[in-house]
Every structure is written in structure tokens, then in C-alpha cells.
Amino acid sequence: MSLLEVRDLTAGHGLLTAVREMSFEVREGETVALVGANGAGKTTLLRTLAGAHHATSGSVVFDGADVTHLPAYKRVRRGVALVPEGRRLFGDMTVEENLLVAGRRARPGPWTLQRVLEAFPMLEPLRGRRGASLSGGEQQATSIGRALMTNPRLLLVDEVSLGLSPVAVDAVYASLAHLTDDDGATLVLVEQDLGRALTVADRVICVLEGRIVLEAPSDRITRDEVTAAYFGVDRV
Numbered sequence: 001m002s003l004l005e006v007r008d009l010t011a012g013h014g015l016l017t018a019v020r021e022m023s024f025e026v027r028e029g030e031t032v033a034l035v036g037a038n039g040a041g042k043t044t045l046l047r048t049l050a051g052a053h054h055a056t057s058g059s060v061v062f063d064g065a066d067v068t069h070l071p072a073y074k075r076v077r078r079g080v081a082l083v084p085e086g087r088r089l090f091g092d093m094t095v096e097e098n099l100l101v102a103g104r105r106a107r108p109g110p111w112t113l114q115r116v117l118e119a120f121p122m123l124e125p126l127r128g129r130r131g132a133s134l135s136g137g138e139q140q141a142t143s144i145g146r147a148l149m150t151n152p153r154l155l156l157v158d159e160v161s162l163g164l165s166p167v168a169v170d171a172v173y174a175s176l177a178h179l180t181d182d183d184g185a186t187l188v189l190v191e192q193d194l195g196r197a198l199t200v201a202d203r204v205i206c207v208l209e210g211r212i213v214l215e216a217p218s219d220r221i222t223r224d225e226v227t228a229a230y231f232g233v234d235r236v
């Protein structure tokens with residue numbers, strides 16, 4: 001059974017429709033990469049799945065229950081966690097405090113402060129550092145760790161690589177691989193780097209102007225085919 005079922009989902013900003021009648025499913029344990037140019041609607045889609053943005057029409061079914069009209073905090077309790085674009089840490093709070101705050105209303109589950117620090121070894125020496133003083137990669141790790149503290153069944157990660165050095169991207173992906181391989185986590189992530197998306201994801205969904213234009217298992221699609229869909233170019 002699918003963990004997530006998205007049916008004809010539409011969402012927008014005022015008069016602008018950013019997500020147009022999107023339908024797709026995500027199975028438990030699967031990693032799905034959302035790719036598409038800037039402004040294609042990926043962030044609006046993730047925020048709508050998390051309940052941080054209102055759906056105009058269509059539905060979001062999580063673990064068999066319709067959550068379309070549930071606010072974000074209630075979706076968190078059911079196991080949906082969003083790592084937002086820009087990371088949005090509490091800058092004046094330490095890494096440890098950022099993690100503990102997220103854990104306060106957590107679902108019961110395996111993720112504790114200790115476990116997050118084990119999954120992201122780079123955070124252990126930074127426990128007492130303020131969020132605002134961290135590098136981009138350290139902030140991204142803290143932001144993912146914060147989402148894990150809620151014990152999610154579905155982790156939505158926006159712009160994993162944005163603003164990170166190649167070394168930091170590798171470190172963050174190593175931790176994500178650990179989550180999917182060892183813990184069977186279900187991931188939907190936005191990734192601008194197509195090569196990376198095809199490597200880490202089981203399936204790639206390409207979005208163009210708010211619509212899904214290509215959906216395929218990563219091992220049955222070429223980078224050229226994704227690039228063509230990405231730019232809306234028809235290749236014969």
C-alpha cells in the first residue's frame with residue numbers, strides 16, 4: 001500500500017496556480033526526487049503536503065487517511081515532517097535546543113537526541129553552538145535532525161543541496177542514505193542536481209509549470225530524458 005497518495009492536487013498563491021492537478025503515490029520505504037526548474041512548483045507542493053500551505057482542490061491521503069484539511073502540527077503527529085527550504089533554524093538557540101524543541105511534541109518512536117547525534121556525527125561537537133553561527137551544511141544537518149526528532153514516517157526535504165559545498169552535500173546525503181537503508185525511511189526530496197537525484201532516488205518526478213511531466217524509476221531513465229522534461233523540450 002502507498003504511504004502517500006496525492007490526487008489532483010492544486011495549490012497556488014493568490015491568482016497564481018503553482019501546483020496543477022498533480023497526482024502521484026509514494027510507497028513506504030521509497031525515495032522520490034522532485035526535480036524541475038526554479039518556480040516549477042516544487043516548494044509549494046512540499047509545503048502543501050506538509051500542511052504549511054493550503055490546497056485549493058484535490059486531496060492528500062497519508063497512510064490511508066485523508067489529511068488534506070489537517071493543519072501542519074496534526075500532520076506532524078501522524079508522521080509527516082518537512083525540512084523547509086532555507087532551513088529556518090532558531091538562530092539564537094543552540095543545536096541541541098533546536099533539536100529538543102522539535103522533540104517536545106514528537107510521536108513515540110526511535111528518534112531521540114542521542115540517535116540524531118549518532119546519525120549526524122558532525123553535530124555532536126556542535127551541540128552547544130548557536131544555530132545562527134553554523135555553516136550551511138551544519139544548518140541542513142540540524143534541520144534534518146530536527147525533523148527526525150518528530151519521528152516521521154515520511155520526510156519531505158526541500159532543496160537538499162542548495163548553498164552547500166560538495167563536501168557538505170556528500171555528508172548530508174550519507175546521513176540520508178543511512179536513514180533509508182537502515183531505517184526504511186520514506187523520503188520525498190527536492191534536488192536541483194539531476195545526477196544526484198538519479199543516484200539517490202528510486203523514482204524521479206519532474207515538474208514543469210506546476211504539472212508532472214515525467215515520472216519514472218531512476219534506473220530506467222537517462223539524464224537527457226530528465227533534462228528534456230525539465231525544460232519542456234520534446235525530443236523525438
Ligand SMILES: Nc1ncnc2c1ncn2[C@@H]1O[C@H](COP(=O)(O)OP(=O)(O)OP(=O)(O)O)[C@@H](O)[C@H]1O
Nearest residue numbers: 013016017018036037038039040041042043044045
Ligand atoms: N509566497 C509567494 N507568493 C506569490 N507567489 C509565489 C510565492 N511562492 C512561490 N510563488 C510562485 O509560485 C510558483 C511556484 O513556486 P515554487 O517556489 O513552489 O517553485 P519551486 O519549483 O520550488 O522553485 P524554487 O526552486 O525557485 O524554489 C512560482 O511562479 C513562484 O513565483
